[in-house]
Each structure stands twice: as structure tokens, then as C-alpha cells.
Amino acid sequence: MYMKFIGAVSGSLTGSCTFLYHEESKTNILVDCGMFQGEIKSDKKNARNFAFNASKIDVVLLTHAHTDHCGLIPKLYKDGFTGEVITTEATKKISKLMMLDAGKISRLYEKQHCDKVRFSCIEYAKSKTIATDLRVTFSRGSHILGASSVNIAWKQEDIFKNITFSGDVGCNSEQESYLPLLKENHDVYPTTDYLVIESTYGDRIRGKQYKNEEKRVDYLVDIIGKVILKNKGKLIIPVFSLDRCQSIMFDMYKAFLKLEASKYKKYLGEKIAIARKNSTKHYYENAVSCKTFSSLIAQVNQVYAEELSKEKIKKNGEKSFIYLKKSAAETFKENSLDIERFFSKGFTNDDGHKFYHWIEPTSKKSKKKEYDYIDDIFIASSGMGDFGPVKNIILKYIEDKNTTILLTGYAPTYTLSGKLKNKEKLIEINKKQYKVNLNIKDMSAYYSAHADQKQLLDFVFTTQEKNKNKRESIVFINHGPTDVAKDTFKNKIIERSKKKNKKDRVIKMVHIANEDWFDLNTGEFDKNYNHPCFESLTAMIKILIEDVAFIKNFLIENKIDKKPI
Incomplete structure (x- = not known):
């Protein structure tokens, strides 16, 4: 299994999208496909072509219905995707509304593309097989109604390895639950090998x-x-x-x-x-x-x-x-x-x-x-x-x-x-x-519906105390407002890991998510790997050149060419 972060990395807080490729079943997976929001070049990023061939994607796993996680799904269908979007019933209903609204504002797609979205609903804690030796399980989140963390498990030799995507972590948990309506987040499975965790408020503790x-x-x-x-x-x-x-x-x-x-x-x-x-x-x-x-x-x-x-x-x-x-x-x-x-x-x-x-x-x-x-x-x-x-x-x-x-x-x-x-x-x-x-x-x-640093740390480390099948986990940090914020959160994870609390998950390594390919079977980055679903190097360079030109023009037009971004 290979993984590549597409959005919510490299300086972007939004645009959540992660690509996974299961070699044995030749299955291409996206976890979320959201819009970029609140950045200088958000509109340009949303309008440009996907870095991958949309028609080659087999399935989308949607964590929740906020636009920065679901907003580009209709564009995905517009560009040739024909597969299913697996999510909860509540997220299905809400994301339909949010995507229609986002389409009206952005004009990136029409109602007809929203109507093409094929949802397949899943209940919490019930696994769904999406290919041979490849299954997904959704767990309850408290960020918004229907929000979930998503666990993907695949067979490697005689065992199932798995990775959990936190989505956006809500504020209601077993440790503290104070927002008015929603039940607490489910804990991450103790057997998870990899955990992708958001870090929106990873550098601060709420009073x-x-x-x-x-x-x-x-x-x-x-x-x-x-x-x-x-x-x-x-x-x-x-x-x-x-x-x-x-x-x-x-x-x-x-x-x-x-x-x-x-x-x-x-x-x-x-x-x-x-x-x-x-x-x-x-x-x-x-x-x-x-x-x-x-x-x-x-x-x-x-x-x-x-x-x-x-x-x-x-x-x-x-x-x-x-x-x-x-x-x-x-x-x-x-x-x-x-x-x-x-x-x-x-x-x-x-x-x-x-x-x-x-x-x-x-x-x-x-x-x-x-x-x-x-x-x-x-x-x-x-x-x-x-x-x-x-x-x-x-x-x-x-x-x-x-x-x-x-x-x-x-x-x-x-x-x-x-x-x-x-x-x-x-x-x-x-x-x-x-x-x-x-x-x-x-x-x-x-x-605020985003967990703060303390709550995020509890989400990373909390496991079922009696479970003897705990595995060491490798953590990836994405969705952070700045590199400093992500580094702060990374250091806090390492700091707590060193305490070796008996109830805590054992953390093997912590990475700041980037756009390099990661081999989930070996547990290492593979800079030489390239998936045929992605555009050529020439096309990627062209996008970078366009981005540089756009930023330069923006700075000149707004008379801030001498100020740091």
C-alpha cells in the first residue's frame, strides 16, 4: 500500500485529500476531496486540474461534510470519476447541501455534477470490503454531525495492517465533553499501525x-x-x-x-x-x-x-x-x-x-x-x-x-x-x-468544534487499557496552520511518548506530512516511486510556474511586494 498527501500539507490548512494505492487489488483510494479555503490562491488551486487522473480513482472515503473535505467531489465526477463515495448517512445528507452551495459560489461545477455523486452509506464500527483483502471501518467523531475517523485495513502476508485518518477531531471525548449536541469521539483502534492526525489547534490549549x-x-x-x-x-x-x-x-x-x-x-x-x-x-x-x-x-x-x-x-x-x-x-x-x-x-x-x-x-x-x-x-x-x-x-x-x-x-x-x-x-x-x-x-x-492540543494528544494516545494487541504506531501530522504549529504538536507527541504511560499508545515515529510517496508496507518514504495515475513531471512543473506567476501578480496588485507572505 502506497500513500501520498495531496492537500492540507505544504503550507495549506485546507483542501484535505490523500491518495492511497493498494497494489495487490490495484485499487486507487481518496480519503476526502476538499476545497482549499482562506488562502491567497485558494480559487486558483481549486480551479486547476487534479494532480491525478480522476477517472482512475476507484473509491472516495469521506470523513465529514465540511467543504474543505467534500467540496471538490462533484468536480471529481465532472473530470471522469464514476466510483462510490463511502460515508455515514448524516454526512451524505449534509454534504449534498454543502456541495451544491459550494458549486454556486465557486462555479467549478453544476448541479448535474452534484447529482452524479454515488453515495454508499456505512454504519459506525461496521467494516465494508472494498476489494480483496481491503476493508474500511468508520468510527464516530464529534466535530460535526456524521463526522468520522476512517480506518483502512489491508492484508500483508498473514496479518492485516491498517491506517487511521482522524478527519477533523471534535471536542467531545471521554476525557471532556462540553459542546452541546454530539456524542464523544470513538477511540482510535489500539492495533492501528499508522495514524494521520489533524493539527488545526495543535499548538494551543483552550482555556x-x-x-x-x-x-x-x-x-x-x-x-x-x-x-x-x-x-x-x-x-x-x-x-x-x-x-x-x-x-x-x-x-x-x-x-x-x-x-x-x-x-x-x-x-x-x-x-x-x-x-x-x-x-x-x-x-x-x-x-x-x-x-x-x-x-x-x-x-x-x-x-x-x-x-x-x-x-x-x-x-x-x-x-x-x-x-x-x-x-x-x-x-x-x-x-x-x-x-x-x-x-x-x-x-x-x-x-x-x-x-x-x-x-x-x-x-x-x-x-x-x-x-x-x-x-x-x-x-x-x-x-x-x-x-x-x-x-x-x-x-x-x-x-x-x-x-x-x-x-x-x-x-x-x-x-x-x-x-x-x-x-x-x-x-x-x-x-x-x-x-x-x-x-x-x-x-x-x-x-470551536476543533480539538485543542490536549484533546488531540488524548486522541493520539488513548487506547483500550485492557487490549493486549497494541501495536507501535507511526504518526503523520497534517492540517496545520503553519509549519511552526505542526512542529510544536510533533514535539508534544514525542514528549508524551517518552513518558511511556502504561495506558498510552506506543509511538514509533512522528512525521510532518508532505507530498512524498510513503510505502505503508515497509514503513519508509519512497522518493523514487511514481504512480501512473499522476501527471508527468513536466505538467507538475507547469503548475508550479503558474503558481509563482500568480503570487507575484497578487503581491504587485496589492502593493505588498516587499512584505513576506
């Missing part, structure tokens, strides 16, 4: 205050109480449509429950009788109203409604949710909430606080309808503020001192959310200057 579920909800209560109830202002929350919106929606429900017992109760006013179809409800006269915008949010919510409510029957006959964590399930049960209705329709609680969805009209006549701004809280995509309904909402309130914007996710400095995060006083939007008077709050550290 304890950000890993406390109760403090996170209390922070939200305080913002709602001050901004809306006390100051009669508006709250804008730019969100990523996938997972961030659903997590905040659940936390918002819990925050609403706490308002009556908080110091802001006096601002709720009196309870008044509201007639309903078959009953009369008593709601606070100043009950808080929250609305989400965007059809993509509504569509992703529908998938969460369907998948979070799914259960499986365990060996002892008891039912267990596949994705939904125990504490979240208890909240739904204690408050008599229907999971499907909660995410697909929204809710109105016993105090009158409501959370509902606004879906953009599709008819030509209704498109002229303006957004309804009577609500108190607006949750809208995109999380970075440059696209989608949230941009119009920010424009309306950017100069209003009673409005607060609550940031909940990653936002580069060049994006609208990033500029607000940096507290720029004047911001240009649509070629017009705006004075920033609104208030800025940041909860992104509370909601």
Missing part, C-alpha cells in the same frame, strides 16, 4: 472557561439580558450554517430557560394571556424572539432533525441515540421537546421566548419582500459576514450603538466578521464607508 457548558450558557444569558431586555437593542449572530447554528439554537433554548431566574427577570414584564387554538398560554410581555435566516440553515436543520432523533438497539436490547449526547437527550426529555420538531420548526417555550426560521422566498414576486426586522435576535449565515443574509443585517445596524454583534466562529482579518472582531472603526462595504457603532462580543472560543 478552561471555554470548556464549561454551564458558563457558556450563562454568558449567553448575560448577553441576551443586557442587550435585549435591559437596553432594548438587537443582537446579530453570524453563524456557519452547519453545526454552529444548531449548537447555538440548542444553547439559546437553555439560555431562555434561565432568564426567568436571572437578574434580568424584572425586564421581562408581566405575564399576559395569549389565546391559542385549544388553550390559553401565559407569556411574558417582553419575551425574546429569535429568528434564523437562509435556506441552507433550514435545510441543514432538517438533517439534524432527522439524524439526531435516530436510535439504535444495543446488544442488551436498550435503545441509544446514534449521535445525540446523553445530557442533550435528557434536556429534550425533561422539557417534553420533540427533537425533530425542535430543529425543523423551532420552538416557543413556556415563558413565550421563541426561536423560529425564516426561509427566503423563491418566487420572483416574493423576492422583493424585505427582511422582517421586528425580532430581537438575528442568526444568519455566513459566519464570516461577507455573504448571505447576515451581510444585509449588519449593514442595517452597523451604526446603531444599541446593537451587538456576537461572533461565534473563525473569521480571517480580511472578512467582515474579522474586521469587526479587530474593532476597526471604519469599514468599507460595497464600496461605501461605514462607521462602526455597534458593540462586539466574541464567543468563538466557546464554540
Whole structure:
């Protein structure tokens, strides 16, 4: 078995894609096929030809539905791929939505190419044979709904060797579980020979205050109480449509429950009788109203409604949710909430606080309808503020001192959310200057779905204590923001490995992932190997020349030719 990293290496944090070749069955495998995002030349990288012949790929194994992992799959079909994409049912549903959305923005492929994607769904912990003596197994992750780590096993002589790809590692684990909705990550198999681990936050440890579920909800209560109830202002929350919106929606429900017992109760006013179809409800006269915008949010919510409510029957006959964590399930049960209705329709609680969805009209006549701004809280995509309904909402309130914007996710400095995060006083939007008077709050550290250094180390080292079949593992680090960050994480792995904790996995070697071929049978790099599926050296050199020319022009056009990249 040979392996070559295509994306998320050599200075790129995104564009996850790894090529594997099983010689015995002549099977070509891709683990993920994602878009490059947030880089100077992302668009160019996404538009250029694949480094390999797409028609020769036999199967794609998809870890999860974020665009930097699935966004180029339709382009793969456009270029001749005809095989299956193996993934979980939840990832299948969500990635369909994300790929369609990415296609509209990038214009790299059309809906017809998205429709060509052939999914084959797999359950957690159940192996699927993809060729003779070659099988795959998916394990549960907590990064987003449906996320997985992927284990590939192949027979070498009389034993099966295997490699595990972490995908993006989530924050909920047996050691600590604080994000609101999803069950904990499964441990990596103790018999894994190779482990490919992401390192997005491999160089930092998140503060304890950000890993406390109760403090996170209390922070939200305080913002709602001050901004809306006390100051009669508006709250804008730019969100990523996938997972961030659903997590905040659940936390918002819990925050609403706490308002009556908080110091802001006096601002709720009196309870008044509201007639309903078959009953009369008593709601606070100043009950808080929250609305989400965007059809993509509504569509992703529908998938969460369907998948979070799914259960499986365990060996002892008891039912267990596949994705939904125990504490979240208890909240739904204690408050008599229907999971499907909660995410697909929204809710109105016993105090009158409501959370509902606004879906953009599709008819030509209704498109002229303006957004309804009577609500108190607006949750809208995109999380970075440059696209989608949230941009119009920010424009309306950017100069209003009673409005607060609550940031909940990653936002580069060049994006609208990033500029607000940096507290720029004047911001240009649509070629017009705006004075920033609104208030800025940041909860992104509370909601980050990427494991930090400590959690990544636990993911690497944690094994089943009683398992006597542990093997020494070789680790590859990819998906890091900088070489320094990856080196920092590498040194931390080596440092912990030297302690030789009895419960820890034994680490034989740690590599920073690069684009050289690696022979998984011998455990060594093979710089002389070249797969016929890949373009010639001349073609690769041409790509490099184009890249250099592109960067040079970019630097000149932006007058930063004397600054380091």
C-alpha cells in the first residue's frame, strides 16, 4: 500500500485529500476531496486540474461534510470519476447541501455534477470490503454531525495492517465533553499501525472557561439580558450554517430557560394571556424572539432533525441515540421537546421566548419582500459576514450603538466578521464607508468544534487499557496552520511518548506530512516511486510556474511586494 498527501500539507490548512494505492487489488483510494479555503490562491488551486487522473480513482472515503473535505467531489465526477463515495448517512445528507452551495459560489461545477455523486452509506464500527483483502471501518467523531475517523485495513502476508485518518477531531471525548449536541469521539483502534492526525489547534490549549457548558450558557444569558431586555437593542449572530447554528439554537433554548431566574427577570414584564387554538398560554410581555435566516440553515436543520432523533438497539436490547449526547437527550426529555420538531420548526417555550426560521422566498414576486426586522435576535449565515443574509443585517445596524454583534466562529482579518472582531472603526462595504457603532462580543472560543492540543494528544494516545494487541504506531501530522504549529504538536507527541504511560499508545515515529510517496508496507518514504495515475513531471512543473506567476501578480496588485507572505 502506497500513500501520498495531496492537500492540507505544504503550507495549506485546507483542501484535505490523500491518495492511497493498494497494489495487490490495484485499487486507487481518496480519503476526502476538499476545497482549499482562506488562502491567497485558494480559487486558483481549486480551479486547476487534479494532480491525478480522476477517472482512475476507484473509491472516495469521506470523513465529514465540511467543504474543505467534500467540496471538490462533484468536480471529481465532472473530470471522469464514476466510483462510490463511502460515508455515514448524516454526512451524505449534509454534504449534498454543502456541495451544491459550494458549486454556486465557486462555479467549478453544476448541479448535474452534484447529482452524479454515488453515495454508499456505512454504519459506525461496521467494516465494508472494498476489494480483496481491503476493508474500511468508520468510527464516530464529534466535530460535526456524521463526522468520522476512517480506518483502512489491508492484508500483508498473514496479518492485516491498517491506517487511521482522524478527519477533523471534535471536542467531545471521554476525557471532556462540553459542546452541546454530539456524542464523544470513538477511540482510535489500539492495533492501528499508522495514524494521520489533524493539527488545526495543535499548538494551543483552550482555556478552561471555554470548556464549561454551564458558563457558556450563562454568558449567553448575560448577553441576551443586557442587550435585549435591559437596553432594548438587537443582537446579530453570524453563524456557519452547519453545526454552529444548531449548537447555538440548542444553547439559546437553555439560555431562555434561565432568564426567568436571572437578574434580568424584572425586564421581562408581566405575564399576559395569549389565546391559542385549544388553550390559553401565559407569556411574558417582553419575551425574546429569535429568528434564523437562509435556506441552507433550514435545510441543514432538517438533517439534524432527522439524524439526531435516530436510535439504535444495543446488544442488551436498550435503545441509544446514534449521535445525540446523553445530557442533550435528557434536556429534550425533561422539557417534553420533540427533537425533530425542535430543529425543523423551532420552538416557543413556556415563558413565550421563541426561536423560529425564516426561509427566503423563491418566487420572483416574493423576492422583493424585505427582511422582517421586528425580532430581537438575528442568526444568519455566513459566519464570516461577507455573504448571505447576515451581510444585509449588519449593514442595517452597523451604526446603531444599541446593537451587538456576537461572533461565534473563525473569521480571517480580511472578512467582515474579522474586521469587526479587530474593532476597526471604519469599514468599507460595497464600496461605501461605514462607521462602526455597534458593540462586539466574541464567543468563538466557546464554540470551536476543533480539538485543542490536549484533546488531540488524548486522541493520539488513548487506547483500550485492557487490549493486549497494541501495536507501535507511526504518526503523520497534517492540517496545520503553519509549519511552526505542526512542529510544536510533533514535539508534544514525542514528549508524551517518552513518558511511556502504561495506558498510552506506543509511538514509533512522528512525521510532518508532505507530498512524498510513503510505502505503508515497509514503513519508509519512497522518493523514487511514481504512480501512473499522476501527471508527468513536466505538467507538475507547469503548475508550479503558474503558481509563482500568480503570487507575484497578487503581491504587485496589492502593493505588498516587499512584505513576506
